[in-house]
Structures are given as structure tokens and as C-alpha cells.
Amino acid sequence: MGSRGPRSLVLVLPRPGGPGGRGLWGSEGSRGPSSPAARGLRPTMRLRSPRLLLLLFCGLRAVVAVSQEREVRAMVGSDVRLACVSLEEGSFDLNDVFVYWQISEPGKANAKSVVTYYLPENSSAGHSDNHYRDRAWLSLDSMRQGDFSLHLHNVTPQDEQKFNCLVFRKSLELRKILDVVVSLHVAANYSMPVVSGPSQDEELTFTCTSTNGYPRPNVYWINRTDGSLLDGALQSSTVSLNARGLYDVVSVLRIGRAPSVNVGCCIENVLLHQNLTSNQPEMFTGDKKSVPDGPAHDTLEAGSRPVLSVLGVLAMAVVVAVVTGWLCRNRCPHRSHTDARAARPELELAELV
Known part of the structure; x- marks a missing residue:
């Protein structure tokens, strides 16, 4: 170790399973002038830790x-x-x-x-x-x-x-x-977003789900009527990693009641430059769904019952009239038709003569 002559570096790694710990390296002095073999670094490999060997290479x-x-x-x-x-x-x-x-x-x-x-x-x-x-x-x-x-x-x-x-x-x-x-x-491609809803509460609630995508997505809600983006403050999104290491997303949109609502959910994958929008239109028509259950609703149903009864009676009358006319036509034939039937036997007799 204390030689004054030229020095060469020797790497020593133990044999697999053999003694010597994790591997050693050191310097060994030479007494004479260095030979070409000494100048060229020729490590003898006995692999124990490739990571250690890599660190040595990078430092040499x-x-x-x-x-x-x-x-x-x-x-x-x-x-x-x-x-x-x-x-x-x-x-x-x-x-x-x-x-x-x-x-x-x-x-x-x-x-x-x-x-x-x-x-x-x-x-x-x-x-x-x-x-x-x-x-x-x-x-x-x-x-x-x-x-x-x-x-x-x-x-x-x-x-x-x-x-x-x-x-x-x-x-x-x-x-x-x-x-x-x-x-x-x-x-990874996200699944096509699926929107469910709306709920029948004081405000309309739509829920959008999409699974098994990567990387983390961006979620948007759009107004299908004009294609505009809805205010992000109206939605809350939850993104989580599943067992496969991919992302699942659930987004909830809450908006006030309106006469007509048509919304869609959009999942953006930034890395793939891909936007997936829910296929089915999620529509809400206030005239049909905004009527709450209660006395007023019962009154409306009660008022419609007499109208339906009258329409049913009229329909039955029309059917009876049609059937009666058809029967009368078959049982009371026209005179010309009777004359033709009466003349027919004579015609047949003349042909035989």
C-alpha cells in the first residue's frame, strides 16, 4: 500500500456464495515500471452486487x-x-x-x-x-x-x-x-363515461363514472344544447387508484331545477389527447318531472278521470256503429245483386240446351 512506484487499481468481488462479504476494492503497489497490462484496467469479475460494480465504474x-x-x-x-x-x-x-x-x-x-x-x-x-x-x-x-x-x-x-x-x-x-x-x-384509456340521474330533489343531481384510465383525468360537464362548459363550482369529482394502479373517477353535478336540462360528462386524457363524452343525452323536462307528489297531483289525476271515461264511451259507440253497418250490409243485399242471382239458373239451362 505504501509503494512509491506507479500504482494500478484492482477490483475484487467475491464469488457467489463464497466468503468475502459484499465485495472489496483497493490498490496494490508495483515495484517496477508499469506494463501495458497494468496500464489497462482489467478487473476480474466475480459478480456479487451489480449495483456496487456500477458505482465503481462511474467513479473510475x-x-x-x-x-x-x-x-x-x-x-x-x-x-x-x-x-x-x-x-x-x-x-x-x-x-x-x-x-x-x-x-x-x-x-x-x-x-x-x-x-x-x-x-x-x-x-x-x-x-x-x-x-x-x-x-x-x-x-x-x-x-x-x-x-x-x-x-x-x-x-x-x-x-x-x-x-x-x-x-x-x-x-x-x-x-x-x-x-x-x-x-x-x-x-390507459378510460371507459366511456356513464351518467345517471337526475334525482327528484329540490336540485337536480347527475352522477358520472369512468374507470381504469391513466394518467389522472380532467373532468368536465357540458351543456349539450350549446356545447358550453358548465361552471366547475357545480361539480365535485373524486379520483382514486384501484388495485391495478389505474384511476377511477366519480363526478357529481348539482344544478337548480329548470324547465329543460340537457347535460353531458366529458373525461379528458391529457397524455393521449383524448376526450370521451357520455353517449346518452341526459335530459330533464320540468313539465313532466317537476310535478311533485301530493294533493295537487291527486287533484290533477282526479280531474283527468272523467275525460278519459267520456273518450272511452265515444270509442265504444263508434265501434258498435261500424259493426252494425257491416252486419246490415251482409243481411240486406241490393236488388240488382238479387236479380243477377235469380237469372243465373236460366243462363246455365240455356247453355245445356
């Missing part, structure tokens, strides 16, 4: 690749590709690259969680975050062509965050050759 080299940022949108339940492609021409030796995809840990400042990684000694990519096990993968064939993109299966709302792709080359003294940040935005 001050020279880094230019960071790239991009945005991607994906629907819940779909598959998505988060691009991380090298601009260098030619193929890559997989024994020469270290690939890491990481995300920020929620609630922990500057803390990172490794989503998936590739190390030269591994024949396939590994996973550190259980949330992405069997959902995140890298293509070895694509990596040989410089494409280190992350393939994510069955996107969930929890995947909406920034993914960081880091690629190091061992032959370049573990220099970072790629640093790409991909912001994944997740969306």
Missing part, C-alpha cells in the same frame, strides 16, 4: 459520453422498446462491454436500482429489481450490432419513470461510451 472514469435524452409513450399492458443505440460503426464484442439499465428508487434521493444488466462473463442478461424480472430483457444479437435497447413487456403504471442506459467498454479502460436517459410515459 471522469471522461463520459454525451448524455442523450428522449421520451417514449406506451399503453398499459403493451410492450415497449426503450432505445439505446451506439453511433459507432462495426460490430461489438460482447466480452468487451458492460451494459446497465437503471432507474431512480422512489423516495430515495440519488439512489438507483438496476433494472437489468449484461456482464462479459454472463451468457445472458441478469436482473436486480424483482419488479422487472421476466419483463425486461436485452437482445444479445442486437447488442453485437451496437443496439443496447431495453425491451419491456406488459407495461404497468409503475413503469412511468426515467430509465438510464449505461454502456462501458473494457478495452477502453472502462470508458463510458453510451449514456442515454429514456423517459417512459404510461397511459
Whole structure:
């Protein structure tokens, strides 16, 4: 440790399941001039913690690749590709690259969680975050062509965050050759809003429901007569997360009674630039529904009963008159018709002669 000669850095990680704790690193002095092998950093990998190894890589080299940022949108339940492609021409030796995809840990400042990684000694990519096990993968064939993109299966709302792709080359003294940040935005279609109501109270109450959408929606009530927006103070909306991590919304509109009301409910998904409006028109006509139950209503019904009785008697009289006329016509035929029937036997006899 106290040698005055040139020094080389050696990374030592314990074998899986073997002694040595979580991994050590330190410096080892050399007595003679440094050799090319000493100048080129050649860590021996015995993987125990890919997160620790990544921290060491990031601290070893001050020279880094230019960071790239991009945005991607994906629907819940779909598959998505988060691009991380090298601009260098030619193929890559997989024994020469270290690939890491990481995300920020929620609630922990500057803390990172490794989503998936590739190390030269591994024949396939590994996973550190259980949330992405069997959902995140890298293509070895694509990596040989410089494409280190992350393939994510069955996107969930929890995947909406920034993914960081880091690629190091061992032959370049573990220099970072790629640093790409991909912001994944997740969306889900809301169900068609359904409006129920109105209630038969002093004020009209309409209720609108829509489920299983993402991200958080905006809710509007509209006047279908002229397409104008109703005052937001007339509505109260409750938005909650369900077991799938998606949003359900219930909105209640309360307005005063009017001779005629025609309203609709609109759910806006900002990310998808989508507006869903309830299909069925919710109408209220005061002449039909605003009459309350009570003595006045009973009086109205009582006054209408004699009118209905008179109409029934008139209808019966018309039916009787029609039936009587029909019977009379069949039983009392016209004279010309009788004469024709009487002449018919003579006609038949003449034909026989």
C-alpha cells in the first residue's frame, strides 16, 4: 500500500456464495515500471452486487459520453422498446462491454436500482429489481450490432419513470461510451363515461363514472344544447387508484331545477389527447318531472278521470256503429245483386240446351 512506484487499481468481488462479504476494492503497489497490462484496467469479475460494480465504474472514469435524452409513450399492458443505440460503426464484442439499465428508487434521493444488466462473463442478461424480472430483457444479437435497447413487456403504471442506459467498454479502460436517459410515459384509456340521474330533489343531481384510465383525468360537464362548459363550482369529482394502479373517477353535478336540462360528462386524457363524452343525452323536462307528489297531483289525476271515461264511451259507440253497418250490409243485399242471382239458373239451362 505504501509503494512509491506507479500504482494500478484492482477490483475484487467475491464469488457467489463464497466468503468475502459484499465485495472489496483497493490498490496494490508495483515495484517496477508499469506494463501495458497494468496500464489497462482489467478487473476480474466475480459478480456479487451489480449495483456496487456500477458505482465503481462511474467513479473510475471522469471522461463520459454525451448524455442523450428522449421520451417514449406506451399503453398499459403493451410492450415497449426503450432505445439505446451506439453511433459507432462495426460490430461489438460482447466480452468487451458492460451494459446497465437503471432507474431512480422512489423516495430515495440519488439512489438507483438496476433494472437489468449484461456482464462479459454472463451468457445472458441478469436482473436486480424483482419488479422487472421476466419483463425486461436485452437482445444479445442486437447488442453485437451496437443496439443496447431495453425491451419491456406488459407495461404497468409503475413503469412511468426515467430509465438510464449505461454502456462501458473494457478495452477502453472502462470508458463510458453510451449514456442515454429514456423517459417512459404510461397511459390507459378510460371507459366511456356513464351518467345517471337526475334525482327528484329540490336540485337536480347527475352522477358520472369512468374507470381504469391513466394518467389522472380532467373532468368536465357540458351543456349539450350549446356545447358550453358548465361552471366547475357545480361539480365535485373524486379520483382514486384501484388495485391495478389505474384511476377511477366519480363526478357529481348539482344544478337548480329548470324547465329543460340537457347535460353531458366529458373525461379528458391529457397524455393521449383524448376526450370521451357520455353517449346518452341526459335530459330533464320540468313539465313532466317537476310535478311533485301530493294533493295537487291527486287533484290533477282526479280531474283527468272523467275525460278519459267520456273518450272511452265515444270509442265504444263508434265501434258498435261500424259493426252494425257491416252486419246490415251482409243481411240486406241490393236488388240488382238479387236479380243477377235469380237469372243465373236460366243462363246455365240455356247453355245445356
